[in-house]
Amino acid sequence: MDCPNIRNKLxxxxxxxxxxxxxxxxxxHLETCADCRxxxxxxxxxxxxxxxxxxxxxxxxxxxxxxxRIADRRRSRATGWFRLVALPAGTAVVMLLAAxxxxxxxxxLYGRRSSSTYQSTAAVSQTSTLDLxxxxxxxxxxxxxx
Amino acid sequence: xxxxxxxxxxxxxxxxxxARGDEAAFDELVREYQHxxxxxxxxxxxEYDAAxxxxxxxxxxxxxxxxxxxxxxTFSTWLYRIVVNQCLQFRRRRQRRPAAVSIDGFDPDSPPxxxxxxxxxxxxxxxxxxxxxxxxxxxxxxxALILSHYEERSYREIADIMGTSVGSVESLIFRAKDGxxxxxxxxx
Numbered sequence: 001m002d003c004p005n006i007r008n009k010l011x012x013x014x015x016x017x018x019x020x021x022x023x024x025x026x027x028x029h030l031e032t033c034a035d036c037r038x039x040x041x042x043x044x045x046x047x048x049x050x051x052x053x054x055x056x057x058x059x060x061x062x063x064x065x066x067x068x069r070i071a072d073r074r075r076s077r078a079t080g081w082f083r084l085v086a087l088p089a090g091t092a093v094v095m096l097l098a099a100x101x102x103x104x105x106x107x108x109l110y111g112r113r114s115s116s117t118y119q120s121t122a123a124v125s126q127t128s129t130l131d132l133x134x135x136x137x138x139x140x141x142x143x144x145x146x
Numbered sequence: 147x148x149x150x151x152x153x154x155x156x157x158x159x160x161x162x163x164x165a166r167g168d169e170a171a172f173d174e175l176v177r178e179y180q181h182x183x184x185x186x187x188x189x190x191x192x193e194y195d196a197a198x199x200x201x202x203x204x205x206x207x208x209x210x211x212x213x214x215x216x217x218x219x220t221f222s223t224w225l226y227r228i229v230v231n232q233c234l235q236f237r238r239r240r241q242r243r244p245a246a247v248s249i250d251g252f253d254p255d256s257p258p259x260x261x262x263x264x265x266x267x268x269x270x271x272x273x274x275x276x277x278x279x280x281x282x283x284x285x286x287x288x289x290a291l292i293l294s295h296y297e298e299r300s301y302r303e304i305a306d307i308m309g310t311s312v313g314s315v316e317s318l319i320f321r322a323k324d325g326x327x328x329x330x331x332x333x334x
Contacts, residue, residue, distance in 0.1 A: 011320040015294060017301045039324075046323045049330055050295050052273045053280070055185050059198040062180055063173065066202050070209055 001025060006036050014043055152178050157221035164212040172212075176205055179222075182297060183229055189292045190233045191240075192281045200232050207232075219306055226299075226307045230289055237285055279329035287322035294319050 001009075006029045012018050013026050030037050157178075163171035183204055188197035207228050215224050280288060286308065293299040293307065294315075301315045308315070 007324075008317050008320050011294075011323055012301060012316045015301070015319075017316070042327045043320075043323050046327045046330070047295070049272075049276050049326065050280075050291075052269075052276050053189060053296075055181070056188050056194060056197075058180050058184050059194070062184075062198070062202070063176055066176060066205050069202055070206055073206060073210075 001029060003029075003033060003036055006030075006033070007039055010036070010040050010043055014040070014047065152222075154220040154222070158217050161212055161215050161217075161221045161224075164209065165215065172205075172209055175208065175221075179225060180205075183225070186226070186229055186292055186297060187233060189280065189296060190288060191236055192277060196236065200236055204228050204232050223303060223306050226293070226297075227309075230307060233289065234285060275330060276326075279326050282329065283322050283325055287318050287325065290315055290318040291322035291326075 006026055009018060009022060009026055013023065018026065030040065157175070160171040160175050164175060180201065184197055184201040187200045187204075188194060191197055191200065204225070208225065215221060280291075283291065289308065290304055293304045294301070299307070301312050301319075304315045304319075305312045310318075
Protein backbone atom coordinates (compact mmCIF):
# COMPACT_ATOMS: atom_id res chain seq x y z
CA MET A 1 0.00 0.00 0.00
CA ASP A 2 1.16 3.51 -0.77
CA CYS A 3 1.07 6.47 1.64
CA PRO A 4 -2.44 7.78 0.75
CA ASN A 5 -3.93 4.30 1.26
CA ILE A 6 -2.04 3.81 4.50
CA ARG A 7 -3.19 7.20 5.81
CA ASN A 8 -6.80 6.33 5.07
CA LYS A 9 -6.30 3.36 7.38
CA LEU A 10 -4.56 5.28 10.16
CA UNK A 11 -7.72 6.33 11.95
CA UNK A 12 -8.93 2.72 11.94
CA UNK A 13 -5.45 1.78 13.13
CA UNK A 14 -5.71 4.17 16.11
CA UNK A 15 -9.25 2.95 16.85
CA UNK A 16 -8.20 -0.72 16.76
CA UNK A 17 -10.53 -1.40 13.84
CA UNK A 18 -8.11 -3.09 11.45
CA UNK A 19 -7.86 -6.79 10.82
CA UNK A 20 -4.59 -8.36 12.07
CA UNK A 21 -3.33 -8.66 8.49
CA UNK A 22 -4.02 -5.02 7.60
CA UNK A 23 -2.63 -3.83 10.92
CA UNK A 24 0.59 -5.74 10.23
CA UNK A 25 0.75 -4.10 6.81
CA UNK A 26 0.35 -0.62 8.35
CA UNK A 27 2.93 -1.44 11.05
CA UNK A 28 5.48 -2.41 8.42
CA HIS A 29 4.81 0.78 6.46
CA LEU A 30 5.10 2.98 9.54
CA GLU A 31 8.51 1.49 10.34
CA THR A 32 9.88 2.90 7.12
CA CYS A 33 7.75 6.03 6.50
CA ALA A 34 8.44 9.06 8.69
CA ASP A 35 5.72 11.13 7.00
CA CYS A 36 2.99 8.62 7.84
CA ARG A 37 4.36 8.30 11.37
CA UNK A 38 4.00 12.08 11.73
CA UNK A 39 0.42 11.89 10.49
CA UNK A 40 -0.25 9.16 13.04
CA UNK A 41 1.08 11.32 15.89
CA UNK A 42 -1.14 14.21 14.76
CA UNK A 43 -4.18 11.94 14.62
CA UNK A 44 -3.53 10.77 18.16
CA UNK A 45 -3.31 14.39 19.26
CA UNK A 46 -6.73 15.06 17.70
CA UNK A 47 -8.17 12.26 19.83
CA UNK A 48 -7.23 14.08 23.02
CA UNK A 49 -8.61 17.36 21.64
CA UNK A 50 -11.94 15.63 21.00
CA UNK A 51 -12.05 14.51 24.61
CA UNK A 52 -12.47 18.16 25.62
CA UNK A 53 -16.11 18.03 24.61
CA UNK A 54 -17.66 16.57 27.71
CA UNK A 55 -21.15 15.08 27.85
CA UNK A 56 -24.12 17.33 28.52
CA UNK A 57 -26.90 16.34 30.87
CA UNK A 58 -30.34 15.50 29.56
CA UNK A 59 -32.64 18.52 29.90
CA UNK A 60 -35.03 18.31 32.87
CA UNK A 61 -38.37 16.57 32.44
CA UNK A 62 -37.29 15.00 29.16
CA UNK A 63 -39.63 12.03 29.55
CA UNK A 64 -42.58 14.12 30.74
CA UNK A 65 -42.18 16.50 27.83
CA UNK A 66 -41.84 13.58 25.45
CA UNK A 67 -45.07 12.01 26.66
CA UNK A 68 -46.79 15.38 26.26
CA ARG A 69 -45.42 15.77 22.74
CA ILE A 70 -46.67 12.34 21.72
CA ALA A 71 -50.12 13.07 23.20
CA ASP A 72 -50.25 16.45 21.42
CA ARG A 73 -49.20 14.86 18.16
CA ARG A 74 -51.86 12.16 18.53
CA ARG A 75 -54.50 14.80 19.25
CA SER A 76 -53.48 16.96 16.32
CA ARG A 77 -53.42 13.90 14.08
CA ALA A 78 -56.94 13.04 15.20
CA THR A 79 -58.01 16.65 14.64
CA GLY A 80 -56.27 16.63 11.27
CA TRP A 81 -58.05 13.42 10.32
CA PHE A 82 -61.33 14.92 11.44
CA ARG A 83 -60.69 18.12 9.51
CA LEU A 84 -59.40 16.49 6.35
CA VAL A 85 -61.60 13.40 6.09
CA ALA A 86 -64.37 13.11 8.64
CA LEU A 87 -65.60 16.70 8.44
CA PRO A 88 -65.87 16.88 4.62
CA ALA A 89 -67.28 13.36 4.51
CA GLY A 90 -69.78 14.20 7.26
CA THR A 91 -70.76 17.41 5.51
CA ALA A 92 -71.25 15.53 2.26
CA VAL A 93 -73.43 12.93 3.98
CA VAL A 94 -75.53 15.64 5.67
CA MET A 95 -75.94 17.45 2.35
CA LEU A 96 -76.90 14.22 0.63
CA LEU A 97 -79.43 13.41 3.32
CA ALA A 98 -80.76 16.96 3.11
CA ALA A 99 -81.08 16.61 -0.65
CA UNK A 100 -82.87 13.27 -0.35
CA UNK A 101 -85.14 14.59 2.40
CA UNK A 102 -85.82 17.71 0.35
CA UNK A 103 -86.67 15.62 -2.66
CA UNK A 104 -89.00 13.46 -0.60
CA UNK A 105 -90.62 16.48 0.97
CA UNK A 106 -90.94 18.13 -2.41
CA UNK A 107 -92.51 14.99 -3.81
CA UNK A 108 -95.00 14.83 -0.96
CA LEU A 109 -95.85 18.52 -1.16
CA TYR A 110 -95.91 18.57 -4.94
CA GLY A 111 -97.99 15.44 -4.99
CA ARG A 112 -100.41 16.92 -2.46
CA ARG A 113 -100.61 20.20 -4.35
CA SER A 114 -101.09 18.41 -7.65
CA SER A 115 -103.93 16.37 -6.30
CA SER A 116 -105.54 19.41 -4.64
CA THR A 117 -105.18 21.34 -7.91
CA TYR A 118 -106.73 18.43 -9.68
CA GLN A 119 -109.45 18.37 -7.08
CA SER A 120 -110.09 22.10 -7.29
CA THR A 121 -110.07 21.96 -11.06
CA ALA A 122 -112.48 19.14 -10.88
CA ALA A 123 -114.54 21.14 -8.42
CA VAL A 124 -114.43 24.17 -10.64
CA SER A 125 -115.32 22.07 -13.60
CA GLN A 126 -118.08 20.62 -11.60
CA THR A 127 -119.16 24.06 -10.43
CA SER A 128 -118.86 25.37 -13.89
CA THR A 129 -120.91 22.57 -15.07
CA LEU A 130 -123.35 23.26 -12.34
CA ASP A 131 -123.13 26.91 -13.03
CA LEU A 132 -123.53 26.27 -16.61
CA UNK A 133 -126.40 24.16 -15.87
CA UNK A 134 -127.84 25.93 -12.91
CA UNK A 135 -126.55 29.50 -12.99
CA UNK A 136 -128.97 32.28 -13.45
CA UNK A 137 -127.64 33.35 -16.72
CA UNK A 138 -124.35 34.68 -15.34
CA UNK A 139 -122.56 31.35 -15.28
CA UNK A 140 -119.57 32.72 -17.26
CA UNK A 141 -118.52 34.83 -14.26
CA UNK A 142 -118.09 31.73 -12.21
CA UNK A 143 -116.14 29.77 -14.78
CA UNK A 144 -114.04 32.67 -15.93
CA UNK A 145 -110.99 31.28 -14.15
CA UNK A 146 -110.25 34.33 -12.04
CA UNK B 147 -21.96 5.95 26.33
CA UNK B 148 -23.82 2.69 26.31
CA UNK B 149 -25.97 1.34 29.08
CA UNK B 150 -24.24 -1.73 30.53
CA UNK B 151 -27.64 -3.38 30.99
CA UNK B 152 -28.49 -2.89 27.35
CA UNK B 153 -28.30 -5.85 25.05
CA UNK B 154 -29.57 -6.31 21.50
CA UNK B 155 -31.97 -9.04 22.66
CA UNK B 156 -33.42 -6.90 25.43
CA UNK B 157 -33.78 -3.94 23.06
CA UNK B 158 -35.48 -6.12 20.47
CA UNK B 159 -37.93 -7.36 23.07
CA UNK B 160 -38.66 -3.82 24.22
CA UNK B 161 -39.07 -2.58 20.64
CA UNK B 162 -41.57 -5.35 19.88
CA UNK B 163 -43.55 -4.33 22.95
CA UNK B 164 -43.38 -0.67 21.92
CA ALA B 165 -44.79 -1.62 18.51
CA ARG B 166 -47.80 -3.04 20.38
CA GLY B 167 -48.22 0.25 22.21
CA ASP B 168 -46.54 -0.75 25.48
CA GLU B 169 -45.71 2.57 27.15
CA ALA B 170 -43.64 0.99 29.92
CA ALA B 171 -41.35 -0.62 27.32
CA PHE B 172 -41.08 2.72 25.54
CA ASP B 173 -40.11 4.46 28.79
CA GLU B 174 -37.37 1.87 29.30
CA LEU B 175 -35.94 2.45 25.84
CA VAL B 176 -36.10 6.21 26.32
CA ARG B 177 -34.29 5.97 29.66
CA GLU B 178 -31.68 3.69 28.14
CA TYR B 179 -30.86 5.84 25.13
CA GLN B 180 -31.80 9.44 25.95
CA HIS B 181 -28.36 10.38 27.25
CA UNK B 182 -26.40 9.02 24.30
CA UNK B 183 -28.94 10.27 21.77
CA UNK B 184 -28.96 13.81 23.09
CA UNK B 185 -25.16 13.93 23.32
CA UNK B 186 -24.71 12.64 19.79
CA UNK B 187 -27.16 15.24 18.52
CA UNK B 188 -25.65 18.00 20.64
CA UNK B 189 -22.19 17.29 19.27
CA UNK B 190 -23.59 17.37 15.79
CA UNK B 191 -25.79 20.50 15.96
CA UNK B 192 -23.83 22.36 18.64
CA GLU B 193 -26.96 23.78 20.28
CA TYR B 194 -28.41 22.43 23.49
CA ASP B 195 -32.06 23.46 22.97
CA ALA B 196 -32.05 22.24 19.38
CA ALA B 197 -30.46 18.96 20.48
CA UNK B 198 -33.17 18.49 23.08
CA UNK B 199 -35.88 19.19 20.52
CA UNK B 200 -34.39 16.83 17.92
CA UNK B 201 -33.93 14.10 20.54
CA UNK B 202 -37.61 14.43 21.47
CA UNK B 203 -38.54 14.11 17.83
CA UNK B 204 -36.35 11.02 17.48
CA UNK B 205 -38.26 9.28 20.25
CA UNK B 206 -41.62 10.38 18.87
CA UNK B 207 -40.60 8.62 15.64
CA UNK B 208 -39.56 5.55 17.63
CA UNK B 209 -42.97 5.47 19.27
CA UNK B 210 -44.86 5.94 16.01
CA UNK B 211 -42.71 3.71 13.81
CA UNK B 212 -41.63 0.92 16.14
CA UNK B 213 -43.76 -1.44 14.08
CA UNK B 214 -41.42 -0.85 11.15
CA UNK B 215 -38.42 -2.18 13.09
CA UNK B 216 -38.01 -5.72 11.79
CA UNK B 217 -34.96 -6.70 13.82
CA UNK B 218 -32.75 -7.01 10.74
CA UNK B 219 -30.27 -4.69 12.43
CA THR B 220 -29.95 -4.05 16.15
CA PHE B 221 -32.46 -1.63 17.65
CA SER B 222 -29.56 0.67 18.45
CA THR B 223 -28.52 0.81 14.78
CA TRP B 224 -32.13 1.48 13.75
CA LEU B 225 -32.44 4.20 16.39
CA TYR B 226 -29.22 5.87 15.28
CA ARG B 227 -30.38 5.88 11.66
CA ILE B 228 -33.28 7.99 12.90
CA VAL B 229 -30.86 10.18 14.85
CA VAL B 230 -28.65 10.72 11.80
CA ASN B 231 -31.63 11.45 9.55
CA GLN B 232 -33.03 13.97 12.01
CA CYS B 233 -29.63 15.65 12.34
CA LEU B 234 -29.30 15.93 8.56
CA GLN B 235 -32.84 17.30 8.29
CA PHE B 236 -32.05 19.89 10.94
CA ARG B 237 -28.91 20.80 9.03
CA ARG B 238 -30.85 21.25 5.80
CA ARG B 239 -33.41 23.46 7.54
CA ARG B 240 -30.65 25.48 9.13
CA GLN B 241 -28.80 26.03 5.88
CA ARG B 242 -31.48 28.58 5.07
CA ARG B 243 -30.42 30.67 8.06
CA PRO B 244 -27.13 31.33 9.85
CA ALA B 245 -25.82 28.77 12.33
CA ALA B 246 -26.30 29.60 15.99
CA VAL B 247 -22.63 28.98 16.79
CA SER B 248 -21.23 32.46 17.11
CA ILE B 249 -18.07 33.70 15.56
CA ASP B 250 -15.92 33.07 18.60
CA GLY B 251 -17.22 29.55 18.86
CA PHE B 252 -19.23 30.15 22.00
CA ASP B 253 -22.69 28.73 21.70
CA PRO B 254 -25.09 30.86 23.76
CA ASP B 255 -27.57 27.98 23.92
CA SER B 256 -25.08 25.51 25.31
CA PRO B 257 -25.21 24.64 28.96
CA PRO B 258 -22.25 25.96 30.83
CA UNK B 259 -20.75 22.59 31.80
CA UNK B 260 -17.82 22.86 29.46
CA UNK B 261 -16.96 26.29 30.72
CA UNK B 262 -17.42 25.33 34.35
CA UNK B 263 -15.20 22.31 33.99
CA UNK B 264 -12.51 24.15 32.10
CA UNK B 265 -9.79 25.27 34.51
CA UNK B 266 -9.20 28.61 32.93
CA UNK B 267 -10.14 30.77 29.99
CA UNK B 268 -7.52 29.26 27.74
CA UNK B 269 -8.95 25.81 28.26
CA UNK B 270 -12.46 27.13 27.65
CA UNK B 271 -11.37 28.80 24.45
CA UNK B 272 -9.70 25.62 23.29
CA UNK B 273 -12.86 23.64 24.01
CA UNK B 274 -14.92 26.19 22.07
CA UNK B 275 -12.43 25.93 19.20
CA UNK B 276 -12.81 22.15 19.10
CA UNK B 277 -16.59 22.51 19.11
CA UNK B 278 -16.43 25.04 16.29
CA UNK B 279 -13.96 22.95 14.27
CA UNK B 280 -16.24 19.94 14.68
CA UNK B 281 -19.26 21.96 13.54
CA UNK B 282 -17.40 23.01 10.40
CA UNK B 283 -16.68 19.47 9.25
CA UNK B 284 -18.74 18.12 6.35
CA UNK B 285 -21.89 16.37 7.61
CA UNK B 286 -20.93 12.77 6.91
CA UNK B 287 -17.43 13.17 8.32
CA UNK B 288 -18.83 14.75 11.44
CA UNK B 289 -21.44 12.06 12.00
CA ALA B 290 -18.94 9.24 11.45
CA LEU B 291 -16.45 10.85 13.82
CA ILE B 292 -19.04 11.47 16.55
CA LEU B 293 -20.34 7.91 16.37
CA SER B 294 -16.82 6.54 16.49
CA HIS B 295 -15.18 8.74 19.08
CA TYR B 296 -18.00 9.53 21.48
CA GLU B 297 -20.39 6.65 20.98
CA GLU B 298 -17.58 4.14 20.60
CA ARG B 299 -19.35 2.47 17.70
CA SER B 300 -17.43 0.05 15.56
CA TYR B 301 -16.76 1.04 11.96
CA ARG B 302 -19.08 -1.81 10.92
CA GLU B 303 -21.93 -0.35 13.02
CA ILE B 304 -21.27 3.14 11.68
CA ALA B 305 -21.36 1.78 8.13
CA ASP B 306 -24.73 0.14 8.88
CA ILE B 307 -26.13 3.31 10.43
CA MET B 308 -24.93 5.52 7.58
CA GLY B 309 -25.75 3.04 4.84
CA THR B 310 -22.21 2.89 3.50
CA SER B 311 -19.18 0.58 3.45
CA VAL B 312 -16.58 0.09 6.17
CA GLY B 313 -13.96 1.41 3.75
CA SER B 314 -15.93 4.63 3.35
CA VAL B 315 -16.19 4.99 7.11
CA GLU B 316 -12.41 4.57 7.48
CA SER B 317 -11.94 7.31 4.93
CA LEU B 318 -14.60 9.60 6.45
CA ILE B 319 -13.13 9.35 9.92
CA PHE B 320 -9.59 9.82 8.74
CA ARG B 321 -10.55 12.93 6.76
CA ALA B 322 -12.58 14.20 9.72
CA LYS B 323 -9.63 13.92 12.09
CA ASP B 324 -7.23 15.32 9.53
CA GLY B 325 -9.59 18.23 8.94
CA UNK B 326 -9.88 18.88 12.66
CA UNK B 327 -6.13 18.70 13.06
CA UNK B 328 -5.54 21.36 10.42
CA UNK B 329 -8.31 23.62 11.77
CA UNK B 330 -6.96 23.36 15.31
CA UNK B 331 -3.32 23.72 14.20
CA UNK B 332 -4.12 27.14 12.80
CA UNK B 333 -5.18 28.25 16.28
CA UNK B 334 -1.92 27.38 17.98
